[in-house]
Amino acid sequence: MLEALAFYIFAAVTLVSAIGVVASRNIVRSAVCLLGTLGGVACLYFLLNANLLAAIQLIVYAGGTLILIVFGVMLTSKSPWVVFDPTRGQVVGAVIVSILLATGLCMLLVGNEWPAGTAMTASPHVKDVGTMLLTDYLVPFEAASVLLLVVMIGAAYLARPEK
Amino acid sequence: MLTIGLNHYLVLSAIVFSLGILCMVTKRNALGILIGVELVLNAANVNLVAFSRYQTGAADGHMFAVFVILLAAAEAAIGIAIFMNFYNTLQTIDVDRGDELRN
Amino acid sequence: MSQLSLPWVAKDPAVYQTYRRTAIRNLLAGGIVHVVLALGIFGFFDLGSTAKVTNLKIAISIIGFLAPLAVGLALIAGGLGVLFYKQIGNTLKYGYTAASVFFGGVIGVCLLVWLHSLVFTLSKDMLASPQNGAEVVSLAIFDASLTAREIADYLSANLPRLSNPIVAYVLWPLQFELLRDLLAVGGIVGFVSVIPVFGIWWERKIAGRMQSRLGPMRVGGWHGWAQSPADGVKLLFKEDMIPPDADQALFKLAPYLTFVPPICAMIALPFAGAWVFRDLDVALLFILAMLGIEVVGVILAGWASNNKWSVYGAMREACQMVSYEIPMGMSLLIPVMTAGTLQLTAIADQQGGGFHTWFIFKNIWCFIAFFSYYIASLASCKRAPFDLPESESELVAGFHTEYSGFRWSLFFFGEYVAMFVVSGIAVILFLGGWKSPFPPGFALKTNGTWYVDFVVHVLNGVLFKEGPILFVLKSAFLYYVQLWIRWTLPRIRIDQVLYACVQVLLPLTMVILLGNTLWILGIEHMKIEWLGTIDSLIHKVLVLIGAVLVIGMIWIGYNGYSNRRKLVGSLVIDHLPGS
Structure with missing residues (x-):
């Protein structure tokens, strides 16, 4: 029950900020939304017993890659308000394709019967990793x-x- | 709904993956495409770790995820160096303008 | 004594209303940010804890408690702030009373937290004790697993002096993890709020003395102790200005992104054995990650201000941080390799044998690593001589040029907390953490009289055994060295900053990393005898150097104190302590 609540909260953070990444027209705002997605995924790693991976995710992605991207934006943009938008037709086509892709993938995955495996009980120790x-x-x-x-x-x- | 299993994570990562693809397709700013790639790689990582948690019970998925994170960082570094050159040549970061080789 | 000019007594009701509205809005925002972000994130990171506690329950229950608690605490904080502000003009006249009340309050809160932590250790001990038959400690939230009777029995068996039914009933609620967490969050958030306030006051005093000035002397009476709280209240009442061309949303978000990660780092930073909010097994990596995320806020602040000075500051911050993270992490790898773990409590436990077992004296590589870490941490906290992102002589104020009032103060909260955190990491990894410099057997004996016992316990806790006070003292010393460096060395240029990182510090850390690897391989795995002999010789020399350094520092301090009249300007003499 409680794990479910935590999962839904983190999943919501991840999804909402991922949608923010796609929907935002300003590239720096996209990058900030990406920070939300990375943080949400790191929390999901904590839920999935992957402590070390969560720390690596935060340190490499959020502390390194994201800063690199924002740095790149600063070096390559002339003003914060310059946007290049795709045409309306392109957007509609892309949205339709990606919705089809998402539904297809979800149906495929949910419909599949995974063989019974062994569940992990505790987070693997750093030394073992x-x-x-x-x-x-x-x-x-x-x-x-x-x-x-x-x-x-x-x-x-x-x-x-x-x- | 209340017991979280493998499928929950798979569905989440499928949606994030599609959003990443959408981001890569719709952004014309080269850095936006890079951000889309990061979303796709994160979705894949969630899958790997979830399988590791629910199916194998060992840290193999974590290993793959570590390598994916490493490659993502390398890809961002090289990507941004290329975009800098792109910008220096064309004075813009709009990828649709980089079509000089077309004709 | 000059009076503060109080906007509160503005005669014009419209002005009065504006001030009040600004203050209440800022207090609400501050209170909610403090509580929601801290509690929420603290709750979430419960998930990675190594303690076998029902983590999820706690995380969720904290989320449930969040909303009403946040609003309530914000309202209380707002009320107290307004009250403090109304009273400040009057109370500050009688500085000694106010100071004693304030310091008494602070010390009282610290003692309460300390007591609670002791009791928590006790209750954990009890739950893990063999009578309860389980090694798995499962502390419940809503159902008590221990009755008051069991606690009383445990007390009479183990601590006869405390075997009193009242004590048992007082201890009983403390087995609830939720209560412990709420108290701990309160303690951490309180500590985090106190560090910048006194850190800034201390820095201004030290800067003054180093420049033959006095520093703040008026507000509050005793050496201007109330200067920082008064500044804080002033900042709350200032108007928040946002430039019209700024990116509004990011401009508002950026201060919080700078302020929250250092608090999150406190989740995993242990103050002593049981004094840690969550004893993560990846504690060190987690803290480094949080310090890395802090930079995102700084960069966004510079970018969102849409001001060229801010953008320059942000770009300098970005390249400085990304490059200095590498030598910083590689220097930290050396004690981690020596200890064989990333868990900070476990690393500190290996240094408990007294002064000579501290990792800084372990071998020559650790000794160098301490200094390279310290230099890199200065750069990562943007402290002088690496304070290029906010260098006031070149960039106005760097990334926070456009910020004012409450948002501006959040940057300083973040910076001073980060300074404490990096000092804390250095203390845990190199300087023995909360362990005392004396060998383990060295402690004062109690003789049964209660007041003698009390003094003995306090002295043992502060100086002779181990405890959070030792940790805070050691960290405060490193923090003092940061201030000392800032007011001694000139700022270097940005190209020199990057040169120092990429061409000096980075090769140096690579060499010591390789050296330490081979050293451990040779001594611990291949058991080469002559290498062992050399190692113990170097160890002794390093311990000697350390002792000489400590004695020299004490001597310099004493010398400065006894010659203080010659060292400061003539105006200052009447205000010197002891005159």
């Missing part, structure tokens, strides 16, 4: 570190000042 990262998931972990290096060099190269 770290051990998994360095044993079972070592190759993706190392690949990710190489990828990050590539991204760092690439971003620095792309954003270098013009000669």
Whole structure:
């Protein structure tokens, strides 16, 4: 009962701010709404016994990616009120397609009978997650570190000042 | 309705996913598209963690979600560097104006 | 003594009405924000707690309690504020009485919270005790799992001095988690409100003394102690101005986004073993995340003001924060690696063996990491010499140029609370947290007379054993160092800030991170003997350096105090303490 109430509150926060992201014409407001979605999803992670993931979500997404996006907006916009809107026909088409997509996905998912699995009882300890990262998931972990290096060099190269 | 199960999370993430797609399609500001991608990735992450919680009982889904978050951060960094170049070349961030290669 | 000019006594009724309306609106907004956001978020983060408590119930019940409680508390706060404001002109004439009442109140509240925490530890202890047969502590909200009789039995068995039926009946309600949470939230919100007020007063006094001035001296009587409360009341009554071209919604939202995350960080920040709202297993990451979110508010404030100085301040903040988070996090990784956990209470517990077991003296890497963390934390709190986002000589006031009144004060609340939080993290990770510098066996003995016992308990709690007061004292020392640096060093340029991060601090932290990894690998896993010998030698040298530093600091302080007449201007001499 109580878990349901908490879930509905967090889901409502996530959905309302996700709708805000789409509906807002001002890109900075979209980014602020994205903060609401990220926070709501982090709360859902807490509900789903994923404490570490929730903290990572807050620290990487909300503290890093979002700031990067707002920073990008500041560097690329001439005034807060410049908007480029799609035409009405494009919007209507996109809304219809996405509603169809959402209903289709929901019907598919709800109609499916998932095999009975084992439920998680407690949040996995940080130490266990770290051990998994360095044993079972070592190759993706190392690949990710190489990828990050590539991204760092690439971003620095792309954003270098013009000669 | 009152017992929360896997399906609740799946439906939530399906809706957020569709909203993300909608955001990517309707925004003409390049950064808006990036925000839409973040929504889509978050929806996928909710799915992964929910399956981990209700189906496998182990932290595998968490692992995937960690990598997705990492890739999202990398994608945002590269994306914004590209958009900066786009802006420097065309003096706008409207993606529909970047059609010089069309003809 | 000059009187404050009180808008309250404005003769024109229209002006009077405007003032009153502004004040009441601000108080309501402030009260609701304080209570709703704090309580709501505190309740939500219950979900991640490691304590095996029925977390969800608590979260939900708090949500249920929110609305009436918020309105009620806001009204009470509004009433008290108006009363305080009406009275302030009169009471401030008799400064000593007012000061003693105020400080008495503050100390009384602290003592109450302390007592409550002790009692809570006791009740948790009781519930986990083998008589109750369960290791799982399930504290209920609405049904009591312990009767008063059981509590009385427990008391007579374990604490005979307290075995009194009245005590048992007083303790009985404290097993309700909800009550504990409400008290704890009250304590935290109260503490958070007190830090900026006295932090700002303290900073102004220190700045004055460092510049051979007096600082605020008039309001309240004793060394201007009431300056900050009076400023706060003034800010409540000021008109909120929003520039016409600003983005109204974001302009209003931004101060709250700066103010709420540092309070949320308090959720996971332990003041002592049982003195933590939620003992999260990812406490450190959570606090870092909250400090990171604070920046979003600053950036939005700069952007929404639609003023070029504000935007410059916001952009500086963004690039400064994003780059300094990396050396900050990497410096914190070193004590975390040494301790092997992210749970702050567990990290502090490993440093309980006295001064020489503190992590700062553990090895050379931790020693360097402390200083690199401290520098990075200065930058992340936008304190001088890294206060570029609000540098008043270049950018008017940086990101808060367009803000006034109550919204402006929220930025300062956020900043001063964040300063305390980063000092607190440094204390827990490097300086032994709430553990005393003396070895564990070192404590005064009680002799049975109640007043001697009381003094002994207080001294043990403050100095010789462990407790929140030690934690607050240590954090206050680091906070003082922040002020000291601010009023000593000149501000550096923005390119120098980024150079210092990317080309100095970042390689340094990478080197010490690698060094610490190899060190732990060599000593704890491969058991290399000569490395162990070197390690213990370095450890001893570091402890010696630490002792010399502490003694030197005490000596400098004493020297300054005894030569205070030579150090300040001639006008100041009559006002010096002890003159």
